[in-house]
Amino acid sequence: MHEYPITLRIVEIANQQAEGVGARVSGIDLVVGDDSGFIGESIQMYFDIIAEGTPCEGAALSIERVRPQLKCAACGTYFVRKPFSFACPQCGGDGYPTEIGKEFYVKSVELTTEG
Template identity: 55%
Template sequence: MHELPLTEQIITIASEKASEHQAQKVLRIALVVGELSGFVGESIQMYFDVISKGTLCEGAILEIETIEAKWYCPSCDCHYVREPLSFACPHCAKDGLPTDLGKEFYVKHIEIDT
């Protein structure tokens, strides 16, 4: 549900960028969505298709790059993707620490028709 205001914001940002450059259309929007960001790429896409209608973003391609959540093992100094029911490092089997990798959410790139 909370993807709706977010999607509106993305459309506003992209449309403003297009207007600034006197572009008629937004062609492509690239988003980076971390697994732990709380946002679901499919929902953003679904809202985007509906609410972009009649805006400069209508018909634009939404590219969503998903970032896997990573854990950190201080013993091995490595990052890893944990197994669903475990926090253990795959190299030394000690429990690792959560990191900010996978919490990202940002607009990476906006391509407009100039």
């Protein structure tokens, strides 16, 4: 369960932003690629525990999943591969892995001064 330290880091980042302006965190948008090695459900579970008693408590964690894409070696097309296939939909050439789908970052932090 290696999501714990990364979730702790996310909460720290959001709390720093909130405390800097005397606000609370109302929402966090996270981008998680399917090949990032992190599982959204686990992050959500840890988030609820770690956020308790901090400006992040009660914040809505929104996780945007990114499906991995391959790039065709022959024609350069980016595509989401079908199960059991690496073939390019345009030309049938072999696709190779790209950085798309390995994303993991905080896209935005929403703050509120209400409450």
